[in-house]
Amino acid sequence: MDKYQESQKNKLFKTSHHDPYCLQRIEGSAVCSQCGAVYQAGNWTWSRPENTVVHSAQEMTCPACRRIHDNMPAGTLTLSGSFLQKHRNEIIHLMEHTEEKEKTDHALERIIKLTDSAGELIVTTTGIHLASRLGHALESAFKGKSDYRYSENEYGVSIHWTRNK
Ligand SMILES: [Zn+2]
Structure with missing residues (x-):
């Protein structure tokens, strides 16, 4: 591996893999009031509202809708x-x-x-x-x-x- 390749490789390691829009801690489950996406067990999905867990979900805006709103x-x-x-x-x-x-x-x-x-x-x-x-x-x-x-x-x-x- 030459110097150039090495510096490219180091760059990859430095790249942040954490989406700052996903850092907010969410307790329990949530549902996005904009698009209806559902947050459960650490993931945003399209589970439908019939799902019993969603019954007690807090309303919030999901990271994708926040990015769209902020145009970020x-x-x-x-x-x-x-x-x-x-x-x-x-x-x-x-x-x-x-x-x-x-x-x-x-x-x-x-x-x-x-x-x-x-x-x-x-x-x-x-x-x-x-x-x-x-x-x-x-x-x-x-x-x-x-x-x-x-x-x-x-x-x-x-x-x-x-x-x-
Ligand atoms: Zn949303």
Whole structure:
């Protein structure tokens, strides 16, 4: 391993894996008053209200809804290249479909919004897993090139995907 690889490896170790939005201690169970996600046994899920535990749940706002409210994405994908202009709808459809699948099992992984900016499409997410899953979905469906940068000092990932022609 050369010096460069070593410094990259150290960077990975320094990366924070703790989402500051998930640090709040929650006693017992809770239900998000915004989206209906349920907190039980340490996890946010989509358990339905029929669930008996939820009966005594406290109302609060889940970490994903707080990120959406604050517009504080954990993941940012920037899509660029001429392929994007020609296949925009297919690309958006793939990302929405990927979000649906991810969100079913991981209630806190959601797309915040899609923004067009100077020929690029910026997609922000509430979780780093969804962002990297979107990056991989783009690569496997449309090829292209992507680059993943995990933030050193905070919980976050920035992904660039591009394809020309
Ligand atoms: Zn919520």
